[in-house]
Amino acid sequence: METLTLKVEGMTCSHCEMTVSKALRSVSGVKDVDVSHEKDSAEITAKKGKVKLEKLIEAVESVGYKASS
Numbered sequence: 001m002e003t004l005t006l007k008v009e010g011m012t013c014s015h016c017e018m019t020v021s022k023a024l025r026s027v028s029g030v031k032d033v034d035v036s037h038e039k040d041s042a043e044i045t046a047k048k049g050k051v052k053l054e055k056l057i058e059a060v061e062s063v064g065y066k067a068s069s
């Protein structure tokens, strides 16, 4: 396992966190996510070497938020 961290901009409440969590969990290889709108962050636990940051960023952006590594 490895932990990846993204900065996520645009979240304002727990509903946003859920939307982002769901999008990240749908990425193949992702095991767990911890999203905080207060910290503008997403911590992703994934199978080591299986998940590309670009895929995670794409997933966040597909639901309307801005992500960067």
Ligand SMILES: [Cu+2]
Pocket: 011, 012, 013, 014, 015, 016, 017
């Ligand atoms: Cu919200």
